[in-house]
Amino acid sequence: MDFSLNDDQQRLIATARKFTKEKIIPVAQKLDEHGTFPSEICKEGWELGLMNGEVPQEYGGLGLSTLDHVLMQEEINFGCAGIGTTLAGNNLAAMPLILAGTEEQKKNYLGQLTDSCSFAAYACSEPDAGSDVAGMRTTVRKVGDEWILNGIKRWITNGAYANWYTTFARTGDATDRHKGITCFVVPRDLPGVSVGRKEDKLGQRASNTCDIIYEDVKLTKAHLVGAEGQGFKVAMKTFDRSRPWIAAGATGIMRRALEECTKYATERKAFGQAIGQFQAIQFMLADMAMKYEATRLLMLKAAWNIGQGKLDAIESAYAKAFGADSAMQVATDAVQIFGGYGYTKEYPVEKLMRDAKLLQIYEGTSQIQRMVIGRSLIAAASAGV
Amino acid sequence: MKILVTIKRVEDYESKIKVKPDGTWIVTDGVNYRANPFDEIAVEEALRLRDANMPSEVIAVSVGSELSVNEIRSALAMGADKGILVKQAGWVDSDAVARCLQKVIEREKPDLVLMGKQAVDVDDNVTGQLLAEYLGWGQATFASKHESLESAEEKAKKPGVKLAADKASVEVIREIDGGLETLSVKLPAIVTVDLRLNVPRYASLPNIMKAKKKPVEELDPKALGVDVTPKVKVLKVEPPPARAAGIKVPDVAALVQKLHSDAKVI
Structure with a gap:
C-alpha cells in the first residue's frame, strides 16, 4: 500500500x-x-x-x-x-x-x-423524475428510420452554454420502466431544441442550471448512444464513474472550511484568549479534520478502483454519500465557529454551506446512495458471496 | 535560435524559515522547495522568444543536487524542450555555478542565455555577471519592459526582450535607479531578468504529461573540469531582529518628538 x-x-x-x-x-x-x-x-x-x-x-x-x-x-x-x-x-x-x-x-x-x-451537458433529470430515473417522461417515438424526441429536462448543468446534450429518453412504454430508456446525443442546433428558464439557486450559483426543452426533435441512428433500451445502464455506469468527482467537491469544501476555521480560531478572541484555545472549538475542528481525511481516503479508493478497471458502484456510492454528508456537516460547523460573522457574506464560510448542500442532491441524493449501498449488501448476501 | 535558461531549486518563500540554533544555516526540515521565481520569469521569456522565432529550442539548466531535477521538470512542464542537470550535492557558491554554466554553454553554444537576476534564497545577484565575464560575452541585467503586466502586449505573451531583425543582437529594456534604460546587446549574450518582465505561465496539464517524455541529461562538475569547492564560506546565519511592539503616542506633538529623538527620521 x-x-x-x-x-x-x-x-x-x-x-x-x-x-x-x-x-x-x-x-x-x-x-x-x-x-x-x-x-x-x-x-x-x-x-x-x-x-x-x-x-x-x-x-x-x-x-x-x-x-x-x-x-x-x-x-x-x-x-x-x-x-x-x-x-x-x-x-x-x-x-x-x-x-x-x-x-x-x-x-x-x-x-x-x-x-x-x-x-456539453448531461440531460437526465426531469421536472417529475429526479431520483426516479426510470420514471422519466421524455419520449422518443420511432417513425420509419427516425426518432422524434419530446420532453423537458430540468436542472441541466451548463445547459444554456452547451452545444450538445447527452439525453436520456424513453423509447419503450412507461411500464417498461428502466428497460425502455435509451441514450441519445442531441446537438443543440437541431430544430426543436431550446433552452428554458435558468434556476435561481441556493448555492453553486456560478454554475449554470436550466431547463432544456425538446419539441419534435428529429433524431437519426447517428444520434443513438449505445443500444436501444440500454440507456439506464449507461446512465448508471456513468454515475459510477462520476460519483468520486462529487467526493472531490466535498474534500475541496471541507479543506477550505478547515483552513478558514483554523485561521479564524487563532485570531478571534473571546473571554481573554483565542477561541482556538477552547476545547469546544478544538473538538469541532478535530471532527472536521477527521471527516475531511476519511472522505479523501474513500474518494481515492473509489478512484483507484476505477483505475483498476473495476466499475464498482458501491465504492463510488460510499465516497459520494459520506463525502456529501460530511461536507454539509463540516460547512455548517464552519459557520458555527465563525458565529455571527459566519452567517454574513463578509466571510467565505456561509457560501461553503450553501454550496455543500447540492452535493447531497445532485448525481444521486444521499438517500439514493444508501439504496445503492444497501441493495449491493443484500444482493451479495443473497448470492452467498 | 537556441536559448539556454537557468533554473534553481530554492526554499519556497511561503514556507516558514527558521535559523538553526547553532547559526550554521536554516532548518530545512519541513521546508518546501520550488523553482526560483526570477528563473520562472526567465523561462517564460525564453518560451516567448522561442515561439516568436521558430525554429528555436529552449534548454533548462540547473546546478544542484539530484532533487533539482524537479525544477528542471517544472521548466519542461512550462514548455522548455530539454533539460541539463549539473549534479552536485551540498552547498555550491555562485562562482562555482557560473563556472559550471560556462562549461555547459561552451558545449551547447546557445545564442542567448536567460537567467533570473538573483535567486531568492541567498539573493547574491552575481551569477549572471560572473558568467558573462568568464565567457567574454556581453550582458544586460535586470531586464524589464515599458508595458505593464496588465497590458495587451503582456496578455498576448509578446516577448519583452526583442530579437533584432538580423538576429545578431537583442534589445533589452533594463530597470535602473529612477527609470528604464534600453540596451542593444550583441549575441551571444547573457540577459538576467527582473520582476516586471512578464507573468510566468502555468504548467498546463498537457505540458505536464509531455514533460516526462522530454530528455534530462545529467553532468558531473568534475567531468566538466570544474572545481566546485566553495570560495565563499558561510560564517553565521542569524534571523532579522524581531520587531519590537509599537507604542501609542498621545498627540501629534509627541509623535513628532518621537520621530525626531527616537526614530531619528525627521
Whole structure:
C-alpha cells in the first residue's frame, strides 16, 4: 500500500492550486452573488487542461485517470464548488459517449470539446423524475428510420452554454420502466431544441442550471448512444464513474472550511484568549479534520478502483454519500465557529454551506446512495458471496 | 535560435524559515522547495522568444543536487524542450555555478542565455555577471519592459526582450535607479531578468504529461573540469531582529518628538 503521489500528480495539483488561488478565489464571491457564469475562468481553465480531463487522448483529451482527475478537482472546489461543477460538466456529458458511443460520435462530439473551449451537458433529470430515473417522461417515438424526441429536462448543468446534450429518453412504454430508456446525443442546433428558464439557486450559483426543452426533435441512428433500451445502464455506469468527482467537491469544501476555521480560531478572541484555545472549538475542528481525511481516503479508493478497471458502484456510492454528508456537516460547523460573522457574506464560510448542500442532491441524493449501498449488501448476501 | 535558461531549486518563500540554533544555516526540515521565481520569469521569456522565432529550442539548466531535477521538470512542464542537470550535492557558491554554466554553454553554444537576476534564497545577484565575464560575452541585467503586466502586449505573451531583425543582437529594456534604460546587446549574450518582465505561465496539464517524455541529461562538475569547492564560506546565519511592539503616542506633538529623538527620521 502506497499513499504517496507521483511527480505528475503533484505537478497537476500545483497547477490547479495556483489557478484556484490566483483566478478562482478572487472572483468566486462576486460570481456567486450575481449568479454569473465563469466564462473567463473556463476559457483559461480549458487551455490548462482543467475541463476535459477524462476525455481519452485519441479524441484530444488528456485521458486522465479518475484518481488524477479527483486530485485536480479537489483543488478547484477548494476555491468554488460552483466553478468546480462548471468545469467538470463536460466530463459528465462525455462519459456516456466514452462508455458506449461509436467511434464516429467520439471523434465528432468529444473532439468538439477538445478543439476549443465549448460545453456539453448531461440531460437526465426531469421536472417529475429526479431520483426516479426510470420514471422519466421524455419520449422518443420511432417513425420509419427516425426518432422524434419530446420532453423537458430540468436542472441541466451548463445547459444554456452547451452545444450538445447527452439525453436520456424513453423509447419503450412507461411500464417498461428502466428497460425502455435509451441514450441519445442531441446537438443543440437541431430544430426543436431550446433552452428554458435558468434556476435561481441556493448555492453553486456560478454554475449554470436550466431547463432544456425538446419539441419534435428529429433524431437519426447517428444520434443513438449505445443500444436501444440500454440507456439506464449507461446512465448508471456513468454515475459510477462520476460519483468520486462529487467526493472531490466535498474534500475541496471541507479543506477550505478547515483552513478558514483554523485561521479564524487563532485570531478571534473571546473571554481573554483565542477561541482556538477552547476545547469546544478544538473538538469541532478535530471532527472536521477527521471527516475531511476519511472522505479523501474513500474518494481515492473509489478512484483507484476505477483505475483498476473495476466499475464498482458501491465504492463510488460510499465516497459520494459520506463525502456529501460530511461536507454539509463540516460547512455548517464552519459557520458555527465563525458565529455571527459566519452567517454574513463578509466571510467565505456561509457560501461553503450553501454550496455543500447540492452535493447531497445532485448525481444521486444521499438517500439514493444508501439504496445503492444497501441493495449491493443484500444482493451479495443473497448470492452467498 | 537556441536559448539556454537557468533554473534553481530554492526554499519556497511561503514556507516558514527558521535559523538553526547553532547559526550554521536554516532548518530545512519541513521546508518546501520550488523553482526560483526570477528563473520562472526567465523561462517564460525564453518560451516567448522561442515561439516568436521558430525554429528555436529552449534548454533548462540547473546546478544542484539530484532533487533539482524537479525544477528542471517544472521548466519542461512550462514548455522548455530539454533539460541539463549539473549534479552536485551540498552547498555550491555562485562562482562555482557560473563556472559550471560556462562549461555547459561552451558545449551547447546557445545564442542567448536567460537567467533570473538573483535567486531568492541567498539573493547574491552575481551569477549572471560572473558568467558573462568568464565567457567574454556581453550582458544586460535586470531586464524589464515599458508595458505593464496588465497590458495587451503582456496578455498576448509578446516577448519583452526583442530579437533584432538580423538576429545578431537583442534589445533589452533594463530597470535602473529612477527609470528604464534600453540596451542593444550583441549575441551571444547573457540577459538576467527582473520582476516586471512578464507573468510566468502555468504548467498546463498537457505540458505536464509531455514533460516526462522530454530528455534530462545529467553532468558531473568534475567531468566538466570544474572545481566546485566553495570560495565563499558561510560564517553565521542569524534571523532579522524581531520587531519590537509599537507604542501609542498621545498627540501629534509627541509623535513628532518621537520621530525626531527616537526614530531619528525627521
